[in-house]
Amino acid sequence: MKGHSGCQQRELSDYLARSFLPATDAAAFDAIEKAADRILEEVGIRFQNDPETIEQLRRAGGVVDREVVRLDGSALRQIIRRSAPRSFRLRARNPDRDTVVGGLACTSFAPIYGAPDVLLESGQRVKGSRDIYRQLLAIAHESPGLTNTGHMICVLDDVSEASRAFEMLLAHLTCSDKPFMGSIASPEIAMEYIDLTAAAFQRPPQTGACNLLHLVNCTPPLTYWENPLKCLRIIARAGEAAMISSYMMMGATSPTTIAGSLIQGYAEVLPGLALTQLWRPGAPVVMGILAWPFDMRSMQPNFGDPASQLVQLYSSELSRRLGIPSRGDGAVTSAKVDDAQAGSEGARVLAASVVSGADFILHSAGWLEQGRCVSVAKFRRDAAAIAETYLQTSIACEPPAAPDPAIEAEIRGRLLKIAMVA
C-alpha cells in the first residue's frame, strides 16, 4: 500500500472537534436548512396511502401530485416554531419519576428498542419472550441510569402479534413505575395503549404534560409509510408525544456524505414534525436525525462510525434552531459480543449524543449486533455506566407499587379476548 505524507494526512483529516467547535457557525446550518428546503420544494415527500395526511398538507400549502407532496420548508418551520413545545413533562405512574424532555432538563435514557434476540447471562442466545421482557424491565427499573423503560426492549416471540402490545403494557405497568414509550403497532392499538395508560396513571390531564412518547419513523429516502402516518395523527390528537426520526443508512438510503444525509434527514423529519402541530397545536414532539454508514461487505450499517457522531452533533443543533427537543442514540455497536469494540463504539456514540445536548437518548442499554440482539449483561453494564458517567449516582430504585388491579384486570381481559378471536 502506498503511504501518504503528513501533509496529505492533514488534508484527509476530519476531526470532530475542529468540525464542531466552530459550529456556532450559523451559516452552515442555514445552508443545511436551505438545501433541505430545495428537496422539499423540488422533489417532495411521499406519504403512502393516507389521503387525510395529504389533504392536511395541501391545506397547509403543499402541492400534491398523487402521494407526493411538495412543501415549503420555511412554512413548515413556522408551523413548528409557532406551537411545538420547547420541553414537556413525560409522566410516570409514580409522579416522583416524571421526567422533563427538552429545555434545560436532564437527558432521558431509554433502553434498546426492537431486538428480536436475547443473549442471556448464561451465554445462551434465545428469541425474546414475555418472561425475559419482564426480567429486563425489572433490571431497567432498578437501574438509576435508565430514566425511561422504553418499549419493545425485545420482541415477545412467544406471544401472538395481536397481543404483544398489551403484554408489553402490562409488563411496563407492573414491573416498573418509571415513564415508558407508546406502541405504534397499529393506529387502533396506539389509541388503546394511550387510553389504558391514562387509566393506569390516574393522573388528570395537564398542560405541557403527556403520558407516552412514541417512536415514529419516516422511511428514507423521502417517504412516510401509511401506519406511522396514521399513528402519528392519533398520537398528536391525543396530546401524546411523538419522536419523529429519520434513521438513515449512508450510501444505501441516504447520500454517503455527512452534509447530504443531514440535508435529507432534515427534509424528512420536517413534515412529520409540522404534521403533529397541524393535528394538534402544542402536541409534544422530539426530532431525531440519525445516519450510519452502510457497509457493503456486511450489508449492514456501521455503528460507532465517526460520521454518525458529526450527524448527531449537527442534528441536535438543528432541533435547537426549531426550538424542540432532540433525540440521540446510546451505546449502539456493530460488535457481536460485549468486547472492546462494543465498549468503544458505544461510548463514542453515547458521548456524542450527550455532548450534542440530545434530550432523549434511545438504545441506551443492551444493544449488540446492529440492534438485533439485547444482551442482558450488557444491559446491566450500560445502565450502570450511564448512572456513573452521566448521572453521578448508583442508587438503585425502590420496587414499584402494584398498579390499580382494575386496570390490570382490564388489560388481561383484553388479552383474553384477543386470544379467543385468534
Place this chain on the structure above:
Amino acid sequence: MKGHSGCQQRELSDYLARSFLPATDAAAFDAIEKAADRILEEVGIRFQNDPETIEQLRRAGGVVDREVVRLDGSALRQIIRRSAPRSFRLRARNPDRDTVVGGLACTSFAPIYGAPDVLLESGQRVKGSRDIYRQLLAIAHESPGLTNTGHMICVLDDVSEASRAFEMLLAHLTCSDKPFMGSIASPEIAMEYIDLTAAAFQRPPQTGACNLLHLVNCTPPLTYWENPLKCLRIIARAGEAAMISSYMMMGATSPTTIAGSLIQGYAEVLPGLALTQLWRPGAPVVMGILAWPFDMRSMQPNFGDPASQLVQLYSSELSRRLGIPSRGDGAVTSAKVDDAQAGSEGARVLAASVVSGADFILHSAGWLEQGRCVSVAKFRRDAAAIAETYLQTSIACEPPAAPDPAIEAEIRGRLLKIAMVA
C-alpha cells in the same frame, strides 16, 4: 438500599452536556482563574532545590520564602500571553511528517508514555525491553492514527538507566521518521537529546518551529521538583517545546471536587508556563491539567471517570484563554485487559479530549491497567480507532528512510562510552 425518587435523581444529576454546553460562560472561568490567583498569592508554589528558578521568579515579582514563592497570577498570565506562541511546528526527520501543535491545526496523537510492563500479543506479560520498544515504534510508525511516536512507550528494563534515553533516541530515529518527544531523564541528558536530534534532523533553525516536545510535570500539590525545573530551563532556552502538566489524583493530591482540582491545577501550571517565557520569550509551550478521582479501595486513580472529562473540557478552555495549545489524554483506562471496560473508559476520555479541542493527546494508544502496562494488541487497536474515528483514514505510512549514518554512529559511540564507564 433505600431508593431515591425521580426528583432526587435529577438533583443528583451532573451531565457533561448540561455542564459544558453553556460554558461559553466566561464568569465560571474568571472564577477559576481568580481562585487560582488566590492560591498563588496566599499559599504559593514550592520550587525544590533550584535557586536559579527561584531567583528568576523573584525578579518577575515573586515573594520568596525559602523554596516557596508567592506569585501574582495575573502577572504570570501577562508573561505567557505576551510571548508564548499560539501554535508551533513540531518538526520530524521527514519534513512531510511535520505537525503543527495548536491554533487551528489538527490534534496530534502520541502513544502511551512510561509503561513498565508489556502485554505481548501472545498473551505473555513481560518487562519492557529494547527489542519490544523498537517493535512498538515500528507499529507507531505505520499507524496513520499516531502523528507522533512519543517517548518511553515502555521502560527499557534490559538497558542500564544511563543508556536508556540514547537507546530510545536511536530507536525513534531508525524505526520511524515521525516527530517524537524529548527526554527529561536529567538536564544533561535533555540537552544531549536535543543536540543529537537537531543533528539527526539536519534542519536549519526556523522561527515558530522546534524538534522536540518534552513532558514536564509538576508534582501536585503545589510543588515542582528539582529535575523538571532544571530540564525546563534547558528545554526553553534551547527553544524546544515543553508540555507543562499537572496530573492530579482527586482526593489524594488535589481536592475531590472538579472545581477544586481545576483551580489547583491551574495554579500549578501557570508558573511553569511563565518560566518558559522568562527563560526564553517565544519558547513553545503546551498546557495540561488532568485530574483523576482516586479510588480508596484500590489506592489508584480511576480512569474513565466522568469527573476527569469535565476537568478536560474546562482545562482546554483555560488554555485557549491563555492563547496556548492544550493537552488531552487518550484511551486511558483502569481495566486490566482490553475488554468492554477498557473500550468504553478509553473512548470516553479520548472523546472528551478531542471534543474539548485539545491540541496534543498523549497516551493515545496501548494504555492498560492505570498505565502500568502497554498492550501490543490494544496499541494496534487504539491507533486504528484514532485513524478511523478522528482522522478518517487508514492508509499506513511508508517505511522511514535510514537516518544519517554519522549520527547513528555518534549515538552508538555515546552508548558504548556509557557502558564502559559503568
